[in-house]
Amino acid sequence: MKGCLAKTLVSGALALAVLAGAWIVLERRSTSVLEEARARWDASGAPQGANQVLPPIDAAQDAGPIYTQVARSWASAGADKSAHEAQVRERMHAAAQLSACRLWRADMRDLDAQTIAGLAALTQDCLLPAADRAQAAGDADGAWTAIESVLALAAHLREDPLVASLVLSRVIAAQGFEKLRAFLGVLPLDAAHARQLLASVQRLHPEFDVLRALDGERVLVAEPAWESLVGERALLAPWRRLDEKQYLELAELAREQLASKPWEPLAVPEVPEIYPVTRVMSAGFAKLGGAWVLEERHARDLAEIALRLAIARAESGRYPDELAELGAHPIEPVSRRGYSYTRDGAGCTLALPEGPHSAGTTWSLPR
Secondary structure, eight states, rough: HHHHHHHHHHHHHHHHHHHHHHHHHHHHHHHHHHHHHHHHHHHHOOSSSSSHSSSSOGGGGHHHHHHHHHHHHTTTSOOOOOOHHHOOOOOHHHHHSSSSOEETTTTTTEEEEHHHHHHHHHHIIIIIHHHHHHHTTHHHHHHHHHHHHHHHHHHHTTTTTTTTHHHHHHHHHHHHHHHHHHTTSSSSOHHHHHHHHHHTTTTTHHHHOOOOOOHHHHIIHHHHHHHHHHHHHGHHHHHHHHHHHHHHHHHHHHHHHHHHOOOOOOOOOOOEEEEEEEEHHHGGGGGTHHHHHHHHHHOOOOOOOOHHHHHHHHHHSSSSSSGGGGSSSSSOTTTTBBBBEEEETEEEEEOOSSSSSOOOOOOOEEO
């Protein structure tokens, strides 16, 4: 009996020794491969901390509190929101005048879902319909004020570098650009409104914004997720390191493609379930690249040129004979050629340059 017990104890001790040895090997290996992955990531120039992806802003210029208050009040207004529309439009226009925005909730480590949903809803149900009604009534000031609020919201949302805010921003920006293009052909635009619209348009940089969102997701979401999963459980540390190493390798590949050809679909390989944070986070990578980046870049460039043309006409009484008279202006990013500019009597037309991506909407400015 004592002999059997002794053998069992020896076998158990040997098993524990083997497990301890395996854990030590895994600990060292996971540390080594993560250090290598982090070194490559650091060399890419990506920001390393929350203060870099979310730099401090002037609280007096922060539109975030206004957006949060307006979005929540709109969501709680019930079915009949007509009594709230005028106040909402006024508050959204006030937010549009501010230069910064912070919707990220450090206490929640996330964006407030109610705020995001409310901003999406009030854009669709309040701002865009208000712009259409004003345009139909010939109220140029009301129409341009509403579009200013739409484009300013799109720009403000991107100051929180996350996939969710970028996705909402790009939808709102696309709608704002389409309204801007349509209204430019039928409504007078003074220099003051044109400058306000231009300020928001120039803050939209889709190629740069997708990289910021990729970096923000890692710093603001992935890193806290790893820490919360492991916590004080030291035995899980190697697994956490291997998960992060897997994430950094995928993020590095995504960053390389987004930096070179962000308008091509981003291929994301299947991630094993053993890496839960990487598996969840990498699913959002596919929303970053794709055709929408180029489409928005075209719309953004054409909008900027059109607004600068409108300012030139408001100040001098005529459109320039050539775009070069505006000074430095955007060029089409794929062909690296200038956008097409045609004078049409006292009016003018903008379009994409001839090339493989030339199919697109033209922008016409009135006589």
